[in-house]
Amino acid sequence: MGTIKQGILGGFSGKVGTVIGSSWKGISYMRGQAQHVKNPRSSGQVNQRSKFNLVLNFLQPNVPYIRIGYKSLAAKQTEFNAAMSYLLKNAITGNSPDYALDYTKVMVSQGGLTQVTDGAVNWTAAQSKLTFTWTDNSGVGNALATDKTMPFIYNKTKNETIYNTAGATRTTHTMDVTVPNNWEGDKVEVYLGMVSEDGALVADSIYLGEKTLSAA
Numbered sequence: 001m002g003t004i005k006q007g008i009l010g011g012f013s014g015k016v017g018t019v020i021g022s023s024w025k026g027i028s029y030m031r032g033q034a035q036h037v038k039n040p041r042s043s044g045q046v047n048q049r050s051k052f053n054l055v056l057n058f059l060q061p062n063v064p065y066i067r068i069g070y071k072s073l074a075a076k077q078t079e080f081n082a083a084m085s086y087l088l089k090n091a092i093t094g095n096s097p098d099y100a101l102d103y104t105k106v107m108v109s110q111g112g113l114t115q116v117t118d119g120a121v122n123w124t125a126a127q128s129k130l131t132f133t134w135t136d137n138s139g140v141g142n143a144l145a146t147d148k149t150m151p152f153i154y155n156k157t158k159n160e161t162i163y164n165t166a167g168a169t170r171t172t173h174t175m176d177v178t179v180p181n182n183w184e185g186d187k188v189e190v191y192l193g194m195v196s197e198d199g200a201l202v203a204d205s206i207y208l209g210e211k212t213l214s215a216a
Helices: 043-069 079-090
Strands: 012-016 019-024 027-032 117-124 129-135 148-155 160-163 174-178 187-195 206-212
Touching (some): 043 079, 043 148, 117 187, 129 148, 129 187, 148 174
Antiparallel strands (some): 012 019, 019 027, 117 129, 187 206
16 A cells, blocks of 8 residues: 655655555655566567666776766766766667677766866886876866866776776876786777866766787
8 A cells, every 4th residue: 555645746655556656865756567578588678688788887897986977967866877878878889789889989977077188098018007198278167277187997808997086187287097917918998087176076088099008
């Protein structure tokens, strides 16, 4: 039996007929009772699950970064769900069953803070490091000298990531990130985001390309 907590016009919790009432983050909602699916493995459902699992595999190891990178899109949903929704809609390429992520369209952060400009990354094999560079654009839009870079390096060979959510400041122009020795020979996808010093604002990430971490 459902319980009405705020009168006839309020939300309710529990089950009334085939309708179930509940709430999430203070938002009342209703959903229909789950029905038996005649063909739970229709081509459409299988394709959607394949896309979902592809994006999930990319996002799950990076939840702490995503919580910051997508905080501005987390109204009435979690940061993770906001990122999942964006990637499913914008960053899937290929045809069933050969779906893949289009890394050029992946965004690991989104928001209204001014992006860095002239971003680039270079690999130094002898020191096993990636060097990020950018132009200081403090004062452009809402960019401040105290903003922090958020480098993100995804090893698609090993499905591992190295990232920093409070890197070098906008005025520093450069930042080195050391990678594990066992990444030698792997291919990585590289992004650079930005966050304000107080963490209130984030910028859209920029894609810096694929790098092969060749031996020295």
